[in-house]
Amino acid sequence: MAEEQTENAADRFQELSSNFLKWFKFNPDTRLSTKITLADLRSGGAGRGVVTIAAISPGEELFAIPRNLVLQTTNSELYSKIPDFFADLGPWDSLILVLIYEYLRRDSSPWFPYLQLLPTTFDTLMFWTPAELLELQGSAVVDKVGKGSAEENWNHTILPIMMENEALFPLSTENATDRQRQLLRFAHMTGSMIMAYAFDLDADSYGSSDQNAADEGDSDLTEDEDNPTKGMVAFADMLNADAHRNNARLFHENDFLIMKATKVIRAEEEVFNDYGPLPRSDLLRMYGYVTDNYSTFDVVEISADLIENVAASSGMDRSYLIQKRRDLESLGLIDDAFVIVRPKSGSKLDDIIPEDLRMLITAFCQPGEKSHTSKLSQNVKESSLALSEACLLFTTITNRLGDYKSSLQEDSDILEKLKYKDKHPLPDGVSHKRYEMAVQVRKGEKEILQQVMQQLQDLVNAHTRQIARDPAKRKKNETKTTSLSKKRLMPEQFNSFSTSEAHDQ
Numbered sequence: 001m002a003e004e005q006t007e008n009a010a011d012r013f014q015e016l017s018s019n020f021l022k023w024f025k026f027n028p029d030t031r032l033s034t035k036i037t038l039a040d041l042r043s044g045g046a047g048r049g050v051v052t053i054a055a056i057s058p059g060e061e062l063f064a065i066p067r068n069l070v071l072q073t074t075n076s077e078l079y080s081k082i083p084d085f086f087a088d089l090g091p092w093d094s095l096i097l098v099l100i101y102e103y104l105r106r107d108s109s110p111w112f113p114y115l116q117l118l119p120t121t122f123d124t125l126m127f128w129t130p131a132e133l134l135e136l137q138g139s140a141v142v143d144k145v146g147k148g149s150a151e152e153n154w155n156h157t158i159l160p161i162m163m164e165n166e167a168l169f170p171l172s173t174e175n176a177t178d179r180q181r182q183l184l185r186f187a188h189m190t191g192s193m194i195m196a197y198a199f200d201l202d203a204d205s206y207g208s209s210d211q212n213a214a215d216e217g218d219s220d221l222t223e224d225e226d227n228p229t230k231g232m233v234a235f236a237d238m239l240n241a242d243a244h245r246n247n248a249r250l251f252h253e254n255d256f257l258i259m260k261a262t263k264v265i266r267a268e269e270e271v272f273n274d275y276g277p278l279p280r281s282d283l284l285r286m287y288g289y290v291t292d293n294y295s296t297f298d299v300v301e302i303s304a305d306l307i308e309n310v311a312a313s314s315g316m317d318r319s320y321l322i323q324k325r326r327d328l329e330s331l332g333l334i335d336d337a338f339v340i341v342r343p344k345s346g347s348k349l350d351d352i353i354p355e356d357l358r359m360l361i362t363a364f365c366q367p368g369e370k371s372h373t374s375k376l377s378q379n380v381k382e383s384s385l386a387l388s389e390a391c392l393l394f395t396t397i398t399n400r401l402g403d404y405k406s407s408l409q410e411d412s413d414i415l416e417k418l419k420y421k422d423k424h425p426l427p428d429g430v431s432h433k434r435y436e437m438a439v440q441v442r443k444g445e446k447e448i449l450q451q452v453m454q455q456l457q458d459l460v461n462a463h464t465r466q467i468a469r470d471p472a473k474r475k476k477n478e479t480k481t482t483s484l485s486k487k488r489l490m491p492e493q494f495n496s497f498s499t500s501e502a503h504d505q
């Protein structure tokens with residue numbers, strides 16, 4: 001029985017693929033190289049993908065799709081039916097509306113065989129349950145999911161349009177509350193389709209573009225440079241992506257979008273697009289999967305609030321810290337969080353700590369001339385981390401690690417055990433796949449923090465040894481403390497602040 005079901009599912013998968021290929025080839029203006037085909041890559045967890053049948057040369061065309069076949073707002077008949085409703089909608093909301101319309105038309109839609117190929121369920125973070133999101137606790141990505149704000153936006157933008165035009169958005173129910181609920185579900189589904197499948201259709205002819213190069217923008221903006229038109233480009237979105245092995249790219253010409261090889265692709269190899277240098281947290285948020293080769297782009301965020309709280313816990317004057325922060329913020333030199341990227345091997349601490357983070361730390365730790373806002377940028381470029389700065393950052397990172405619910409070692413153990421099904425118990429209500437992806441993401445962030453801590457520790461040890469050897473230096477260090485900072489973090493204070501102490505302030 002189970003075998004029969006698997007066979008039926010495989011048949012259906014194949015049937016949908018061949019319907020799509022027929023549809024694509026049937027359009028008189030499309031072009032498709034005979035050297036590529038769609039492949040079933042589900043056994044490797046990658047759904048459908050494009051593979052070569054014969055070798056391809058760099059620059060060779062793989063397929064071309066006329067612009068009028070791109071599923072974009074102005075190509076849908078909905079646009080001509082209710083043009084006024086689109087006037088105030090941004091590219092995201094317009095395309096969501098059009099996708100729901102075309103989706104509900106089923107086989108009346110000119111894109112039906114293509115739409116049937118697109119998934120209706122996703123592993124993107126928008127669809128994770130609270131229990132699953134809890135496994136990402138500590139990662140800044142949790143605050144970027146934006147489910148609530150998306151729904152709030154739709155309540156004012158596309159939902160009223162769909163509720164008002166029942167005939168254009170027919171559902172199985174006429175009950176207003178049920179309709180609203182179903183339409184919201186469709187909005188999430190199509191919004192996620194756009195996130196993982198759509199392309200930015202740049203106005204420049206002969207340019208090339210990344211898939212979804214721009215992240216989810218302000219959806220209430222009409223088209224502008226930062227918020228380009230989005231479109232679903234059939235076939236182009238059947239390419240999976242790979243950070244290192246990408247070998248094809250979509251080129252935008254006046255009348256066509258053309259996928260071309262960017263490298264030699266041997267026979268029976270997969271054709272990969274490039275999603276850009278995305279950290280795994282964003283790969284998971286936007287595309288619902290992670291692979292190891294995106295780990296080089298991992299990042300971790302540290303908030304300015306945490307640094308301020310740690311500094312205040314050490315006895316620094318809170319009003320002084322607030323003032324320093326405000327000065328830097330008003331000059332646009334710092335934001336409310338700092339991003340540390342995964343250090344490349346051999347990187348020095350000064351290259352790892354971003355300049356904006358350095359500026360805040362220096363402003364906090366070095367009252368007086370050195371931290372004068374007009375000179376900060378130059379000062380941090382010219383000098384290495386001072387001992388007190390290293391201590392503040394070290395303690396901040398110790399606290400930051402406390403945001404996660406497990407240690408780096410525990411995450412490594414979990415991942416090892418998860419390789420063997422049933423060896424590690426899954427948290428209640430969390431699927432194996434999502435648990436594993438969450439642990440990979442949080443482990444990557446902790447690795448960055450640990451690497452930075454190790455370098456800080458080395459720096460502090462070197463400073464401490466030097467001070468021990470040179471009593472004059474020790475004296476100088478002690479007397480440098482000013483009335484403004486009241487107190488500076490010194491090596492002996494490492495780990496003297498509990499996580500809760502800094503967070504609770």
Ligand SMILES: C[S@@+](CC[C@H](N)C(=O)[O-])C[C@H]1O[C@@H](n2cnc3c(N)ncnc32)[C@H](O)[C@@H]1O
Binds near residue numbers: 048197
């Ligand atoms: C543009 S679609 C590519 C076609 C997709 N595989 C399908 O079956 O419809 C992007 C989605 O494909 C999957 N994907 C892309 N690259 C992948 C990879 N290297 N490994 C696993 N899944 C991948 C992710 O689910 C992502 O959201």
